[in-house]
Amino acid sequence: MVSEAVFSSVQELVKKSLSSVPQRYVQPSSPNFQDKTFCHEIPTIGLKKLMHNASQVLELDKLNSACTDWGFFQLLDHGISPLVLETLKYEIEGFFRLPFEEKMKYKIRPGDVEGYGAVMISEDQKLDWGDRLYMTTNPLSRRNPYLLPELPSSLR
Known part of the structure; x- marks a missing residue:
């Protein structure tokens, strides 16, 4: 079981003017990542191309590559x-400006x-x-009943 005290907002940590990143946030080096040469453009996937038979295979390959190499x-x-x-x-920016x-x-x-954190x-x-902040919005049957009614009205 994880204690609730473990979670600290990154926004709150930054306010403390830390001299180094807490070890909790330091990711181990990945040999796969170091070996790859990336362009500086975020990979793009066309939803219409994924739905169209003529371009579907090529776009699925691009999607696989984006997920494998970039993660987004x-x-x-x-x-x-x-x-x-x-x-x-x-x-969403308004939500993150809340205390x-x-x-x-x-x-x-x-x-x-689902939720904040x-x-x-x-x-x-x-x-x-x-x-x-993560929440399921559709289908309606999958919405988290405790979360959505509690959110600021602009996000409901």
Whole structure:
């Protein structure tokens, strides 16, 4: 069982003017990562291409490469309006500007992955250098009932 005291917001750590990164956040070197030469462009995947038979195989290969080599990608041609995306970005930034105590109202519960914070598996686990807010929004049946009604109205 992981104690709740283990989690500390990266935003809160940065406010302390640390002289070094806490060991909890120092990731071990990966020989695979050091051997790769990366371009400086984030990999992009086209959703329409994934859905179209003529370009599907090539786009699936790109998706596999992005996940294997980078661990993330930018999704294009998804059909979500730029206004919706800008509004969401603004609302999420507002959430992360809340005081730490307010954000902790939405903390991840033991055994769950949704909410604010880091998914804690063990006391000696290495953490990413960043805070996160994760929640399932669709399908409606998968929404976390304790989390969504509690969020600021702009994110509900």
